[in-house]
Amino acid sequence: MAWRDSRASRRRLLLFTSCIVVGIAALVAVGSFGRALENAIEQQAKALLGADLSIGSRVRFTPEHEAFLSSLGGEQAREITFSSMIVFPRSGGTRLIQLRSLEGGFPYYGAIEADPPEAEAQFRSGSGVLVEESLLLQFGAVVGDEVRIGSLTTRVVGALRKVPGETVAFATIAPRVYLRLSELASTGLLREGSLARYRVLFRMPEGVNVTELVAEHQERLDALRLSVATVAQRQEDLGQAMRNLYQFLNLVGFVALLLGGVGIASAIQVHVKQKIPTVAVLRCLGCSVWEAFAIYVVQGVALGGLGVLVGAIAGLGIQHALPRVVADFVPFDVAMTVSWGAVVEAAAVGFGICLGFTLLPLMAIRRVAPLEVLRVAFEPRRRLDRFQWGTIVLLGLSVVAFALAHTRRWQDGLGFAGGLMLAFGVLALVSRGVIAAARRVRLPGWPFVIRQGWASVHRPNNRTLLLVVSLGLGTFLLLTLQWTQTTLLRQLISGQEGNRANAILFDIQPDQREGVAALVRENGMKVLDEAPIVTMRLKSIRGRPVEEILADTDGKAPGWALRREFRTTTSETLRESEKLTAGTWIPRVEPGVEPVPMSLEEGIAKELGVGLGDEVVWDVQGVPVRTTVTSLREVDWRRVQPNFFVVFPAGPMDDAPAFHVLVTRVESAEESARLQRAVVDRYPNVSAVDITLVLRTLDQILGKIAFAIRFMAMFTVATGLLVLVAAVLSGRWQRVRESILLRVLGASRRQVLRILLVEYAVLGLLAAVTGVALALAGSAALAVWVFQVAFAPPLAPAVWAILGVTGLTVATGLIASRGVATHPPLEILRSEG
Amino acid sequence: MRGTEGQVILAAEHLTKTYRSGERSLDVLRDVSFSLPSGETLAIVGPSGSGKTTLLGLCAGLDAPTQGTVRLAGEDLGGMDEDGRARVRNLHVGFVFQSFQLIPTLTAIENVMVPLELRGERGIEPEASRLLREVGLGERLGHYPAQLSGGEQQRVAIARAFINRPKLLFADEPTGNLDTETGRKVVESLFRMNEAMGTALVLVTHDLELARRAGRLIRLRGGLLVEDSGSGHGGRMGTS
Structure with a gap:
């Protein structure tokens, strides 16, 4: 049946x-x-790390480190990574890179993929460097071209395509360049205090349980401030990310x-x-x-x-x-x-x-x-x-x-389900409101076709609720995505307008400070800010050694904050991006005063659980320095300028090993390239970050993320359109009957089509406007509560969404209603029987 | 109200309608001719399949004949496309159908206003309410068709048929879906308003009692006009 x-x-x-x-x-x-x-x-677990175990440090390995590392056994490879500049002499291009100097058999599992395939062997033999493929494309460079890194002039032996366990997306911020470790000295780039990451990569003999090995040495690893990565950890982290x-x-x-x-x-x-x-x-x-x-x-x-x-x-x-x-x-x-x-x-x-x-x-x-x-x-x-x-x-x-x-987390699950039901509920509520409003607003004095089309919003058997929910949801998803992406980018770009800084020179040695500043001015730019940077680590807080706090499982301070290397500065004044929120700002103290007064950024103070008057002892490259928190600051991290967790008064740190950063503003890509060339030519160890380039890269990354989300959101949009087609077709018999009757009563084909057009335009418009309104509320909520940025959405996407959704609804509606207006009026008599 | 009485409002000449299906063809109407003066009433009767509905459709300009011509209110429908015929219908014709044919998504008063609204006329609500009051539905203006009984729906259809002050009204089995008492009331309304407005009426019906109320009767059989009481001899007419 x-x-x-x-x-x-x-x-x-x-x-x-x-x-x-x-x-x-x-x-x-x-x-x-x-x-x-x-x-x-x-299946590819080991290739995700490329090794059985990786041990890293932010400071050069000391003899104590070396002794410990040797005691672990296994085959060992070494890698030192830091940011630097590369110069392509043929084109004159310069670019910040992530220089990785490697020695040993790493990766033991998986392989570095390069073009040509023999390039990996060539770089290992010291014949040249492997350069990220995208970087070669950017400067029109090819294999065999000469490049300069610091004082080293060498050749590109291959285009780097893939490194085990690394994604392409985030390598675009600072492209990777592989150099044989023994060549690193000839670059002259690695100096005392340089911001580098040192890694030892192990291949363990069969039968060694790396997880147990790490657990056995955890205390020692903490004491030596060494970070560890194992295959199991990587697998878990990556598994979670995936x-x-x-x-x-x-x-x-x-x-x-x-x-x-x-x-x-x-x-x-x-x-x-x-x-x-x-x-x-x-x-x-x-x-x-x-x-x-x-x-x-x-x-x-x-x-x-x-x-x-x-x-x-x-x-x-x-x-x-x-x-x-x-x-x-x-x-x-x-x-x-x-x-x-x-x-x-x-x-x-x-x-x-x-x-x-x-x-x-x-x-x-x-x-x-x-x-x-x-x-x-x-x-x-x-x-x-x-x-x-x-x-x-x-x-x-x-x-x-x-x-x-x-x-x-169950909270996320409930949040998603609640959010989804809320979105459906709001859309349904809005459409009910619209139906009720349409019933009251009769548009007296308007032409019949418009009133008839408008009235279809509220009349019996209307499809308003269904279409507003389905098309509105699609509009809401896509537009929220678009606005959130734009808001994030705008927030980043907003700092670039006017006379704000947009280029940073760093790794400037104390003896180069005057020279670099003069060079900047020679090139017609202003030095907007400069600061010395002294790197240090936490040694103890309120008399408790950091190792003890780390070992305390009940401790609230996160490990990253306790283990990290702090880049601190000295300053007599507060920066534009800083605001004193507690305590007293002390501009200068005489050298030798102990404890040294110190200003902490309020966020890190909260993480570490320290407040005004607390004593903190720092390890300044081997020398303990006793300090007291005398003030707390709020810092606007979004500003392109040197910002710091820890600021000392001028005086006590003047003799500590430091490098400098300098901030300026470049007006164009050409000006930026000119400055970078000039600096790298005279001071090869100094690196330059062009914020406009970083922003462009971030834009690309956000674009890639947005593409993945949009791809999935398109399923919702496609469903919305199918629902629209189904809704139109399900009401088709009624439309045909009405159309025939109107034709019998004297309506022209054009009038019938115009009624349909107005109906779909009104429904599409309502759905789009509701979707836009929800997207506005959703993006504003995301901007204010999640990303904590100002929300000023551009109007163009909303206009496009309204035009697009309305146009699409009208087109789909009219296509699905094809033939409705051309049924012969005689059918009215045939249906009578 | 009968100013145009005596003029021919509808003239059908040698109407033939043939339907083709592949090699086969079927003549549903064969060489039918008649004319109707303004203000007159005409009933078309005949057994099922005799061509009544086809004749009504051709006369009302709902379909085009295979041969022959129809002149309605002085206009030759044969030379017009469908939109042209729609214009003529809108200006000169009213319809009442067996199954009412109201637009289900419009209220009673909105249904009544449709013909004039299609012309772009404004301020017609008072006239529509007046007509609805006249057919006894003054309290049901805002009701949707499905909220009305069959008799009420048909009375809305009658009010709609008269809103454009038509010269000619076509009624196709107007009481076919109604009980006797309701049908009687509806017919009363129909004839009363027809009389008052001086409209000519073409009525298709099986109901001979109703047909007899018309001033003239034509009978069809097998697509042929076999009797026309108004032709003066009551015999076979218009066949060649």
């Missing part, structure tokens, strides 16, 4: 099924891809599925309404309530099953596109295997959600009385019965369960 009954509406029902296909495809693709990620991490990525993609896909579910529910509601006379006849003929209900449940289940099947097949196809979407964030190769477990899981979720949304309107079938043969109810009964409420509660719980299963 279910099969026979569907005969007349099969094509239409199949179209409704397409609403959930996209959501299921998204879940299947992401689910299967997620398993592939997990497998890849499992899980976050996968779960995020999954949640976005789930939004599309829910939206599709809403589309299905709405379509089934229309289907049920059309089937009421049939059900009433069946009831008259003796069919029981549950038998009648079962006929349509079977149809719903068949539809859901078909949707799931098609969605799963489509999802397997989409899975192949995902590695490209997230390629820049995944530091390993992902084999494209199909995880049938994940496919089944996603399909089951999709089917369950689809079934829930199908049952909700189908339950109305149970209440069709035989009497309806004689008179069909004007509107479906609005009051829900306990079964419908039960289904709604089940659906709500499913959303919460899915969110909890796909987020790390």
